[in-house]
Amino acid sequence: MKRRVFIQKGALSGSFLALGGSQLFAMQNEIKLPQRTFNLHYAPHLGMFKNSAGDDPIAQLHFMADQGFTAFEDNEMRNREVALQKKMAQVMQQRNMQMGVFVAHKIYWTAPNLTSGKLDLRDEFLKDIKASIEVAKRVGAKYMTVVPGYVDMSQNINYQTAHVIESLKQAAGLLEPEDLVMVLEPLNFYNHPGLFLKESAQAFQICKAVDSPACKILFDIYHQQIQEGNLLPNIDACWDEIAYFQMGDNPGRKEPTTGEINYKNIFKHIHSKGFKGILGMEHGNSQPGIAGEQAVIDAYVACDNFL
Template structure:
């Protein structure tokens, strides 16, 4: 499952809060587990992860997540949702004491260089999107937004590319600082996303140090970094002061914890022991289809959080 598959446009949907439900959706909700779990960390599901229990409506899905004990939510595609839907989702999260996680702040260039190129036009396009993302963040009470610097520029030395990216991110930080918002840079593994500029945590650490702003931090995606560099806990420790956000996915398969080789109980325990109060986004698929698979996801997090 590739990261870009999580970034989808959605149409506006009506909130069903306070309205009696009927038909198939009513049966789904009645059939859903009722026991809310008290998790140690803020794990954040995404839309679609529990649709067989909650139905297609994003409001119902948010309520289902909260009913299971999840205290956060992330939505890569939030920026593409209607203002009306964003407002309804924000209200539901506020009512259910859920923290909004990341959304993707800009167009990601998967196949051609943008920020690495140093192009003034590409830089301005990115900065305009950051400005627009500030308004989205305000609307949905988000503190973090994902930034992926895009493809490498094969015609330029890597150090020139780094300098171009650092300068662009400094200008973006100037936009974000008055609003206390943070862009989180996500390194992506070379197997799923060949040719991207940002791939490893030390590289992201170097860039954040060079930008030198509280608005520019690291999104440490455990799935990507297991593939790219491994040595997870030592690498987390090495760049800890620049990490603002985590994402989750087991390897191989990019599904829920316990389905692959990563000892997520130990990783979660370590992150918790360091006093992390932020969000861990559940940016992965379900290993099994249907309601059975959705319940397996919930049980996997209960097991991995049991430390």
């Protein structure tokens, strides 16, 4: 199948004025414009639409763009083959999609790493950050996810916080010259018991201490609904340190409208504050197959209808 080329509506008239009628008809038949325009940059991930688009990551990217999604995120991007990274970056550029987050480093789920203050574990983390800088350049990403890891039960929480801040300061020193941003993701106690970073206020405090444009917050609405609730006031309280959002409804971590979170109001609030960044669709599908994938699209269409 010939690759479909995305051309924004605003660029069509100027680009086609010089073409004859037959050429214009032929080129129009090559173009597949998005089915809709969203108010915010929602970012699906690979696998979310595999029944509709097939297993090929490139076909899935085209399908996302066809549906009107203007961003994409991929936690596993740094582990993919370089050739595929480059090909995906090319398609995102062609289809006018932004690259969202990928996970920047090895995450310690059950043992302390950054909280411990051990230099070998800090060096491992910084080595991962250096490697992820190259991935970010390759795929056109600005943001990468950082999770400081497990608590160290042998140390006072304030010492642990100081160790984490020092590691992040050194990472920020690597990222800042490249105009890249690590986004710290607090994770809830229910799905991830024992992790150090859990609450938005804690992430806010750490970002203020690191004091770098390269260290910001990934506010995952699903995690924070479980961990602390009070979503809109907490978003407002740490707004100037938030660079990225992720979603999932609760309970179940499926698409909006399947649980208790009023995503239409949340999207309206985020939009009203002038947010121009990416909102990652880090959740599963509540229903199987093509019908379930259409349900995801329909949920975002419904929740994005707030103007």
